[in-house]
Amino acid sequence: MDVKKVGIAIVVIFVLFFVISQPEQSADFVTGILEALADAAGALILFLRNLVA
Incomplete structure (x- = not known):
C-alpha cells in the first residue's frame, strides 16, 4: 500500500471517529x-478595495 493512501485512510478514520463520538x-x-475563512475573505476584499481606491 502507498504511504499516502494509508495517511489519508488514517485521517478519514480519525475524522469519522471524532464526528461520531x-x-x-x-x-x-x-x-x-x-467563520475564520469568512473573516479572511472579508479582509482580502477590504484590502483589494483599498488597493484599487
Missing part, C-alpha cells in the same frame, strides 16, 4: 473554521 464539538469546530 463528539458531534457537538465537531460542529463547533467546523463553524469556527468557516
